[in-house]
Amino acid sequence: MFALFENPRLRGGIHAEEHKTETSSLPIATDFPLPKKLYIPVQQHVGKPAEPLVMVGDKVLKGQLLAYSQGTISAPVHAPTSGTIVDVKDFPAPHPSALPIRTVVLESDGLEQWAELNVVEDPFQLDPEEICLRVGAAGVVGLGGAVFPSAVKLSLGRKNKIHTLLINAGECEPYLTCDDRLMQERAAEIVAGIRLMLRGMDAPKALVGIEDNKPEAFAAMREATRNLPNIVVSQVPTRYPMGWDRQMLRYLTGQEIPADGRATDIGVVVHNVATAYAVYKAVCLGQPLISRVVTVSGAALAKPQNVEVPIGTLMSEVLAYCGLDKAKMARLVMGGPMMGDALPIAEVPVVKACNGILALSHADIEEPEVQPCIRCSSCVTACPVGLLPLEMASRIKVNQLDAAVDLGLKDCISCGSCSYVCPSNIPLVHYFKFASGELVKRQQAEHKAEQTKRLIEDRNHRMERIRLEAEAEAQRAAEARAARLAAQQQAQQAKAEGTEKTAPGVAAEETA
């Protein structure tokens, strides 16, 4: 209400109903039964898909490389358990479209036989480059949902001389508690991961930001960092989207990342807390990223809880484990309810990016009719970026995409705060996502048109060149003929000295 007294470091945001208590007090379930078949997509990260190096029929061990990373921005994937490769095919991806992508299908043998792991005596003595290499080889990606290859970020951090590693433990999305539980139960391992990251980047200090609705996690992390003055654990207010790294950075340090820049530009690298845990496992235990903790929650479940599941497990199996009542489920969401994607089917694999599986009931997603905008400016107040959602939406409605871009459409992070608060229930984010999609399409079309134009121009140039060459050739030929003729004439003249002269006009005409 009294925005005047608001912290200028904290702009916008909303208080959404949390729905966290259902799962935050229960320990992470580690006894999830090993599925018969695992479906491991080769692209679970930002960047190029990994290239499969196994063939159908191959026997693989747990942790064995299944597909290797391709190019600088990519990440490998590993076998979540031991067994046989039964297929490499296109399989529906956990995406709103459920479009099939390349997927390795692994039939488990139930033995859980580990491949030989590459463990070092003292990981904290490793060279920074070596840490990055190991993190990259273990297929660690940002587990907060961004799934950017972590090793790339670490190397980038080392090159850019960063001063702060920001560990994002905001977990601001409603329902989700997987990071919360991870911190409560495995704080020491997370801190080890943070120390490795610091070493991997040659960075002097780390900040950990935890929303103040997770006091136990905060206490556990405090305890684990008691003797480490260079890792500062702080509480941040509970206000979605606190977990937007730029918001958290602004809150903790007062710094803003320039709109056209990266965190490294101001000497900061941001990693998710679950990523720190994965780094610990990769470097200290030599284990690649083959499982993750997922929050399984929602009113359609009898036993909502956090579960550690192998990557590649079908969501339907995880839901069944948590007591899904199919009749009650009105929508299946991967991720949190604010930014997560609604999935059309549950027969899709859990991937590295999947921090939540929500089976929501009708009451959870009740959607009243859309009414006209009453210009209440709630959306303006709620936007953490400082945009004018109502103005952008009204431009997009009449298809003035450029006007919307002028208003800052490209800075929109699709956090959904505006839609959440809109009393008229206007699907604002939907407009913005649609418009961004249109812009990409338009850009592609422009690109294509430009290319076509270039091709045509090239062809014209070529034709022109050919024509010019042909002309030059013709001229040369003509000149040569003329020269020949002239020589003949001279010869004739010389021969016919004293005899009748040839009419000069004829020769002139011929050479013309």
Add this chain to the structure above:
Amino acid sequence: MSSKPISGPHTAVSRRVDQIMWLVIKAMAPAIACGIFLFGWPALYLLATTVAAALLFEAFSLKVKGVAALPFLRDGSAIVTGLLVAMTLPPWAPWWIGVVGAAIAIVLGKHVYGGLGQNLFNPAMLARVALLISFPIEMTTWANVSPLFTGPGVIESLGITFGSLPNADAVTGATTLGYVKTEFSQGRLLPGSLLEYSGFLAFIGWERGSLGETSSLLLLAGGIWLMWQGVIKWHIPVSLLLSIVLLSSLFHLLDSQHYLGPWVHLNSGAVMLVAFYIATDYVTSPNTPLGQIIFGAGCGMLIYVIRTWGGYPEGTGFAILLMNAVTPLIDHYIRPRIYGRYRNGKPLDISNS
């Protein structure tokens, strides 16, 4: 399960339009009740007529546009407009004033512009100003305070509202602002003019004035409650009231013979109503905090100027309409700073961070 692509958030909505409207109605209720108590049955009749007319005109306009009327009638915005119109009327005004006011507000003020959310001017203020210009006598005939059960009875009151009151002068007088204006024009100075003025009675509402405008106390309380509920923000009311206080204090200090003090200004006429319920109208005020502060301060200044030097002592309506007209301009120039950019939209410089 549906297969059409859906965007988040996948949650229930926090607060809907109709809920907001009901909160506003609740906040205004005490002030309205006070008005009815102070001015008796005619006030109630006028209020009921105006609100009913507002609903009818809303239904009619929606019908003409060919949209289903029910969802819009249910959102409560027509009731709020009707109530606001009634609150600005002299409590003993004849019924047709209320009906004409409702018609202007709903049809001209709202639907001509395209309905909810599209109008440039605040409908209630548009109605008030139009009425004031068209029917100056009816709109400036102020009944004396005659609390319920001591004033005219139930039947007699019907005659006041629905018949025509033959002898208005017997029970009416001028509002404080109107009175002072008249006194000035006759060459008299302030202290003498305000002998019978009681700041306290004016604060609780015991004075001549519009149906729902007299009780500053209750309007203020309702307004603060609305802020606490998060329905309105502080920017407009505070800047509006503050600018009136500053201006009136300044001139009062310079020349207390000719200029009313801040206390009189705050407690007179529609200031409280306007500050919390009308200037804060979502549709016709700017969208950004800074824009709202500019808007509020502008309203306050214009109110003061019109009251003090203009021809209409009850000139708040004009002030609001004028500021409504510049709202699009304010919204065009005052925009929030986008994260990672300067106010002009250029990305932040890396070097200075």
